[in-house]
Amino acid sequence: MTAEPEIRTPQLESDLEGRGWHRLPKLLTPSDCADLSAMFDADERFRSTVTMQRHGFGRGEYRYFAYPLPAVLERLRQCLYESLAPLANRWAARLGASASFPADLPAFTSLCHASGQVRPTPLLLRYRAGDYNCLHQDLYGYLHFPFQVAVLLSEPDVDFDGGEFVLTEQRPRMQSRAHVVPLRMGDAVVFAVNEAPRAGTRGTYRVKMRHGVSEIRRGERFTLGIIFHDAR
Template sequence: MTIHSLNTKRAGRSAESRVVAQDWRALVSDLDAHGCAVMPGLLSPSECAEIAALYPHEEHFRSHVVMARHGFGKGEYRYFRYPLPDLIEGLRTALYPRLATVANDWNEKMGAALRYPSDHAAFLKRCHDEGQVKPTPLLLQYAPGDFNCLHQDLYGALAFPLQVAILLSQPGQDFTGGEFVLTEQRPRMQSRAEVVPLKRGDAVIFAVHNRPVQGTKSYYRVNLRHGVSRLRSGQRHTVGIIFHDAE
């Protein structure tokens, strides 16, 4: 059975139930404190293998990017085309409302006027009205020596401030190295690095661009970038769920 053969309604309910089962109080606390949070066991090993197995099949994707050609690092990735695989679509829809609450809280603390609707379809309509119509969920593949430079996934004027990456391969078994890295630049301070340990099926939620940090008198804005360290051996697959569409 492939991901595309799953019934859409069944996949949606499955995605919603597994998202609801997460400890959201702890996740929000981690996001506020560190700019990232781990959802353990979001996907099963068989689901991870099934999604990773889509990579060679071009009919599922709208484009193929070789990182070295653009100075992004080494490795490659493919952007899914619409319609997305049912499970990825279901997770994107189920995760968005909870993350929109965090995003709106962050914008309020940073003094930003923008507020995000609670429904993902309404947010995508905003994207499409801005000319951002290309789907952004992607599947990444790394081989020995590959890495992803620190970056921000901003694809147009409208960007959702949180995204999710799910590790599809087992560290120490399928690959070594290849850690997820997040850096944070605070005003007039040196950058802080966060290495996030993940197991196969774990997902990391992280800030795309900015987040608020409590200062002595008020909140201030910090800038974040994310990447992947050099793979020492094996092969690593990750699926990325980005909530805004691209131009």
């Protein structure tokens, strides 16, 4: 991990408000990326494996980590949570939600566990030529943190072609808007899990976000997904 991730709050906040995503360049070093990708075959690290085509989720494979998480992931998850929790609370207030997110991840994890969401959600994804990830949301129960993070672990144009990270914003009474997030190896994207508040001329409205990955045309693409709420 590159020291402590540099999170510039005003930029993060205005990006998430304006378009639902913010890029964190070089969140992980190339050697962290290689170590994490290599973990894909370490069965003892994972609690379950999903073959996406079996569920109509797309094509490719992903694996949910078991607790305890690898040290670099645990540290990153805690540190990102702490940076994002104040904004999560501001969003909850604007969306009229009663949720209040504690300042640190162990406290939020305790809330998840108390409401029956006990299984870890961070995951490793592997795509090969022809694979893709359909637009979706990562909601795993009643409690959900409004942001999640994905870190690209492979290098575009070198390790793979295609495989763009995409997001859509579904806006009330308007056509959906699409985003393609430019990522290099080690870069991360912070994005809204579900609903994002947006300032309109007649007050705040809600935008529904979905994310996915376009088809990989060549090679192999790994991603680390960091979701903060645990699953039922």
